Amino acid sequence: MAAKVRIAIMIGMFHEDIAEEMLGKMQDKAGELGADIIKVAKVPGSYEIPLVAKKLLERGDVDCIAVSGFIEKGSTLHGEQMGLVVSKALKKLELQYGKPVGMGIIGPGATEDQARQRLDYGAAAVKAAVKMVEILRKL
Numbered sequence: 001m002a003a004k005v006r007i008a009i010m011i012g013m014f015h016e017d018i019a020e021e022m023l024g025k026m027q028d029k030a031g032e033l034g035a036d037i038i039k040v041a042k043v044p045g046s047y048e049i050p051l052v053a054k055k056l057l058e059r060g061d062v063d064c065i066a067v068s069g070f071i072e073k074g075s076t077l078h079g080e081q082m083g084l085v086v087s088k089a090l091k092k093l094e095l096q097y098g099k100p101v102g103m104g105i106i107g108p109g110a111t112e113d114q115a116r117q118r119l120d121y122g123a124a125a126v127k128a129a130v131k132m133v134e135i136l137r138k139l
Contacts, residue, residue, distance in 0.1 A: 012069025068122030
């Protein structure tokens with residue numbers, strides 16, 4: 001029998017009501033997939049995810065992480081810049097540590113209504129991260 005996948009879940013809490021709903025769906029998906037949640041990390045917003053992601057990926061008891069949050073549409077390009085920085089940082093960490101990072105951040109540029117229609121993005125990130133661990137274990 002294969003060892004359970006050990007996952008850490010991260011959520012940007014800038015939009016707390018949306019984040020809490022997404023977190024619940026992420027936890028449900030991990031349970032559905034039989035993964036062990038090692039840590040749930042709540043950070044102020046999506047921009048703060050990469051530093052905590054690095055610390056979690058360094059841990060020997062974490063096989064993968066899944067991240068989620070919501071970068072809303074603003075009146076400037078700030079959100080787009082933030083999303084690009086976060087996305088690049090997470091991909092770099094994934095390759096550096098050789099551990100999957102499931103990306104479930106909504107946006108940038110999403111409205112609150114669009115975010116509410118995408119509350120399952122975090123769960124999809126959990127599924128992707130767990131499946132990637134399973135694939136890597138077979139290589």
